[in-house]
Amino acid sequence: MADLSQARVLMLATDGFENDELFLPRQALLDAGAQVTLASIKTDPIQGEKAGEKADTITPDTTLDEIDTDDFDALVLPGGVGNPDKLRMEERAIEIVSEFMEDDKIVAAICHAPWLLIEADVVDGRQATSWPSIRTDLENAGADVVDEEVVIDGNLITSRKPDDIPAFNRAVIEALEKELVD
Known part of the structure; x- marks a missing residue:
């Protein structure tokens, strides 16, 4: 297991x-020693879903407006x-994505997150994957869309669905290990 204690x-x-x-990528990163910060629109607890039903809640650590992307290695x-x-209607969320890419x-996105x-x-011009229902959106935005459990194109990591989480987590952790060595 990698030591990602310097990873933010x-x-x-x-x-x-x-x-x-x-929860699963967050836990995998924490288990690898990474420092993980959850940001949201507000710091009130946010509601998860599983198969369309309400699931767990989690309280964000901070708000989007308080984020300085220079403080982080990965998104x-x-x-x-x-x-x-x-989130795609939140100007600061889009700025954060842009700053990480620039x-x-x-930047790792799974399921509908490529929105x-x-x-x-x-x-x-980037290769990516996503949940099937937004693949046309990705194509229309110029992506080369493929149907694979994890797609790595430079700094961009994408996956399709919850079943792909183990491969997604491995790709993120390996990218962070490489980043910290370089």
């Missing part, structure tokens, strides 16, 4: 996040339908 990871989420897509974006749909930092990448206009 930002996660963005709000109500409607897919439960496993937030992890959980899916769910409502979560990225709400700085060539790790944030589309909104930030950062997928043109």
Whole structure:
């Protein structure tokens, strides 16, 4: 297991996040020693969902407006339908995605989370995957869309669904290990 004690990871989420897509990557990163910060629109607890039903809640550590992307090495974006749909309407959330991409930092998005990448206009010419229902959106934004459990294109890591979480977590952790060595 890697020692990621120097890694600082930002996660963005709000109500409607897919439960496993937030909690499982977060736990894998914490288990690897990374410092994980969850930011949301407000610091009130946010509601997860699993198969369309309400699931667990979690209290964000901070708000989007308090985030300085220079303080982080990677950005992890959980899916769910409502979560990225709400976040892509938040100007600061889109700025955060853009800043990570401009700085060539790790950006990992799963399921419906690539909607944030589309909104930030950062997928043109990039290879990516997502939940099937937003693949046309990715294509229309200029992405080369493939159907694989995890797709790595430079600093961009994407996955399709909760079943892909083990491969997604491995890809994120390996990218962070490489980043910290370089």
